[in-house]
Amino acid sequence: MQTLDENSVALVFGANGGLGLAFARQLLAESRVGLVWAATRDPDSPSLQDLKRLYGERLRPVAVDITDEASIAALADEVAGHTPQLHLLINAFGFLHDEADGIRPEKRLEDLSAAGLERNFAVNAMAPALIARHFIGLISHQQRAVFASLSARVGSIDDNRLGGWYAYRMSKAAQNMFTRGLAIECARRAKRLICLALHPGTTDTALSAPFQSRVPAGKLFTPDFAASQLLSVIDRSDIEDSGGFFAWDGAAIPW
Numbered sequence: 001m002q003t004l005d006e007n008s009v010a011l012v013f014g015a016n017g018g019l020g021l022a023f024a025r026q027l028l029a030e031s032r033v034g035l036v037w038a039a040t041r042d043p044d045s046p047s048l049q050d051l052k053r054l055y056g057e058r059l060r061p062v063a064v065d066i067t068d069e070a071s072i073a074a075l076a077d078e079v080a081g082h083t084p085q086l087h088l089l090i091n092a093f094g095f096l097h098d099e100a101d102g103i104r105p106e107k108r109l110e111d112l113s114a115a116g117l118e119r120n121f122a123v124n125a126m127a128p129a130l131i132a133r134h135f136i137g138l139i140s141h142q143q144r145a146v147f148a149s150l151s152a153r154v155g156s157i158d159d160n161r162l163g164g165w166y167a168y169r170m171s172k173a174a175q176n177m178f179t180r181g182l183a184i185e186c187a188r189r190a191k192r193l194i195c196l197a198l199h200p201g202t203t204d205t206a207l208s209a210p211f212q213s214r215v216p217a218g219k220l221f222t223p224d225f226a227a228s229q230l231l232s233v234i235d236r237s238d239i240e241d242s243g244g245f246f247a248w249d250g251a252a253i254p255w
Contacts, residue, residue: 009035009083013066013131014093016040018205019150021047022227023092028055037079039064066093066127069134076134086138088234091131091149095123096168096207105165116167124171129178140190146234147182151175151197151245158254176245176255183243194237197245199253200226221248 004010010027014020015038024038028051036059038048043061052059062078065071079086097104103116128149139145154165155172176197183195202219203226221229229248236250245253 004030004033004087007034008087009033009037009085010088010090011037011039011079011086011135012090012092013039013064013127014091015061016042016045016048017093018207018223019200019203019227020090020092021051022223023090023231024048024059025051026224026227026231027088028059034058035060035083037062039075041065066131067122069130072127072130073134076138079135080138084138085141085143085145086135087143087145089131089135089139089145089147091128093123093127094150094152094207095120095171105168107164109166112166117170120167120171121174124168125174125178128175132178132182136190139193140186142192144192144194145190146194146196146237148196148198148230148234149175149179150230151179151199153199153247153253156245156253156255179245180243180255186242192239194239194242196234196237196241198230198233199245199247200230201248 010033012020012023012027015024020040024036027033027036038059038061040048040061041063043063048061052061062075064075098119101115103113103119104111106112106116132147139147152168152172153159154169155176157173160169179195179197186193186195201221203221203223205223226248233246233248233250245255247253
């Protein structure tokens, strides 16, 4: 990958989720990656500990609450205390539903709730912005670096033909706007930093599980496939792509 060399450092937020874990696993399998920080609420999860036993000090599972700015800031300080630069930062988390709290994608306007809007925006829009705010110093340097956030095609305003899913669509559209704004600012202050919004396709994770019966044959991807595809998109990206919104196959998605 042109993003990485033998001294490169990657950080994956949401590293215990389906896609986040796949990203961490594939980055560790790439011999040029020197170190992968795996940020999650549960750094002691069996999956991450299995990777830790396999890759040793090349993997550093660390705790973070992405809905708590103080936790994000503390993690930035911890990472900075061990390494002066990051070359790849991936936000591999997302929120769509929580059955326990009665939060589901809305089918009609009457289904909207403040709780659903707040949870969607806190995770999908606010968290990537706050992560960028506290990690900008680590990803702004003289080498090529990538800040990538997992978005969703349903966050495209131009592509919205079905309606519904208000909170999720709105929060992903807000995330996309942040990514575009960040890219514009970085063109002035971090000229080697590429900022990307990425759509992984419908992936077999807990987020999509209640809706998989509607997915056409061959369109439900494994986390490993989606992560591999997106790493290829990241690898091929150039500074001219910064601020763009791209699907798993590299195709540009309209805003």
